[in-house]
Amino acid sequence: MAISRIGVLGAGQMGSGIAQVSLMSGFQVVLADVSDAVLAKSRAGIGKGLDILVRKEKITEQDRERMMAGLATTTSLAEFAACDFTVEAATEKEELKLDLFRELDGVVPAGRILATNTSSIPITKIAAATKRPDKVVGMHFMNPVPLMKLVEVIRGLQTSQDTFVATMELSRKLGKEPVPANDFPGFVANRILMPMINEAVYALMEGVGKAEDIDAIMRMGANHPMGPLALADLIGLDTCLEVLNVLQQGLGDPKYRPCPLLRKHVDAGYLGKKTGRGFYSYEKA
Ligand SMILES: NC(=O)c1ccc[n+]([C@@H]2O[C@H](COP(=O)([O-])OP(=O)(O)OC[C@H]3O[C@@H](n4cnc5c(N)ncnc54)[C@H](O)[C@@H]3O)[C@@H](O)[C@H]2O)c1
Missing domain, CATH: 3.40.50.720 (NAD(P)-binding Rossmann-like Domain)
Structure with missing residues (x-):
C-alpha cells in the first residue's frame, strides 16, 4: 500500500x-x-x-x-x-x-x-x-x-x-x-556499542582516567567522532541503562551488567544532554 x-x-x-x-x-x-x-x-x-x-x-x-x-x-x-x-x-x-x-x-x-x-x-x-x-x-x-x-x-x-x-x-x-x-537483544548496533560505553563508565568509576581524557583517548586513539561518555550523554543515560539491562537479561551473560556509576547517574536524574547534566554538564552558565 x-x-x-x-x-x-x-x-x-x-x-x-x-x-x-x-x-x-x-x-x-x-x-x-x-x-x-x-x-x-x-x-x-x-x-x-x-x-x-x-x-x-x-x-x-x-x-x-x-x-x-x-x-x-x-x-x-x-x-x-x-x-x-x-x-x-x-x-x-x-x-x-x-x-x-x-x-x-x-x-x-x-x-x-x-x-x-x-x-x-x-x-x-x-x-x-x-x-x-x-x-x-x-x-x-x-x-x-x-x-x-x-x-x-x-x-x-x-x-x-x-x-x-x-x-x-x-x-x-x-x-x-x-x-x-x-532479532537478538540489542540487535547489532547496541550489542557492540553499549558494552564499550559501559566499559568507559567503569574506567571512569575506577579512576583510570577523567571523563575528558577517556573520551579524548577514544577519539584520537580509535578515530571515533565522539568519545563514549559524550556519546552516552547524547543517547541518554536512562536509555543506555535500559539497553544494558536488556542485554544482561536477554543474553544471560554477566559481562553486560550495567556499571554502578551509570545506575547512580540515572538515579540522580542526570540523564545526559536532555536533562542538562550527565557525565558532562550542559547547563548554560
Ligand atoms: N537516544 C538514542 O540515541 C536512541 C537511538 C536509537 C533508538 N533509540 C530509542 O528510541 C526510543 C526513544 O528514545 P529517545 O532518546 O527519543 O527518548 P526520549 O526520552 O527523548 O523520548 C521519549 C518520549 O516518549 C514519550 N512517552 C513516554 N510514554 C509515552 C506514552 N505512553 N505515549 C506517548 N509518548 C510517550 C516521552 O514523553 C518522551 O517524550 C527508545 O526506545 C530508545 O531506545 C534511542
Whole structure:
C-alpha cells in the first residue's frame, strides 16, 4: 500500500528526528506524546532544524512552510487510525512498549505496519502483544536522526517478507541506508556499542582516567567522532541503562551488567544532554 502519512509515537529526541526526516521526504506526519508541552517543544525543535536548512539554502522558506503544515500533533493514539505506517519511539521500557503496541493494534487498521525504534527490546516480544505479528518490525534509527545515515531494520520471528521489504523501501525514501539485522537483544548496533560505553563508565568509576581524557583517548586513539561518555550523554543515560539491562537479561551473560556509576547517574536524574547534566554538564552558565 502507498504510504503518505506516517505516525510517530513519542516526541522525544528520536521521535522528533523521525518526524523531521519524514516531513523533509514529503510525508504527512502525526506525532503523539503524553503532553501538549512535550509536543510544543518537539514542534519548535523541528522548526529550528528546518530553519538551519533554509539558512544553508538546502530548502526554501516555502518548503519549510509546507513541511510544517504537514505536521499534526496529538495526545490521542486514536489519530493513528489515519496513518499508513507507524513508528513507535517512546521511552525504552518493555512494559510501556507492550502496552502501546496493544493499544496501537486496536486503533490502526489491520494490515498496516507497526514499527518500533527500540534500541534493544526483542521485536518478537513486541510483535506478540499484537494480533498482527507479521506486520511488526524493528526500524532502528540512529541519533541525531537527520544526520545519521543508518537504519537497522530488524525482523522478528514472525515479521513477513512484505513487511521487511516495505520497511527497507521506506527507509530509503527517508534518505537513509537500511541494513538488516536479526532479532537478538540489542540487535547489532547496541550489542557492540553499549558494552564499550559501559566499559568507559567503569574506567571512569575506577579512576583510570577523567571523563575528558577517556573520551579524548577514544577519539584520537580509535578515530571515533565522539568519545563514549559524550556519546552516552547524547543517547541518554536512562536509555543506555535500559539497553544494558536488556542485554544482561536477554543474553544471560554477566559481562553486560550495567556499571554502578551509570545506575547512580540515572538515579540522580542526570540523564545526559536532555536533562542538562550527565557525565558532562550542559547547563548554560
Ligand atoms: N537516544 C538514542 O540515541 C536512541 C537511538 C536509537 C533508538 N533509540 C530509542 O528510541 C526510543 C526513544 O528514545 P529517545 O532518546 O527519543 O527518548 P526520549 O526520552 O527523548 O523520548 C521519549 C518520549 O516518549 C514519550 N512517552 C513516554 N510514554 C509515552 C506514552 N505512553 N505515549 C506517548 N509518548 C510517550 C516521552 O514523553 C518522551 O517524550 C527508545 O526506545 C530508545 O531506545 C534511542
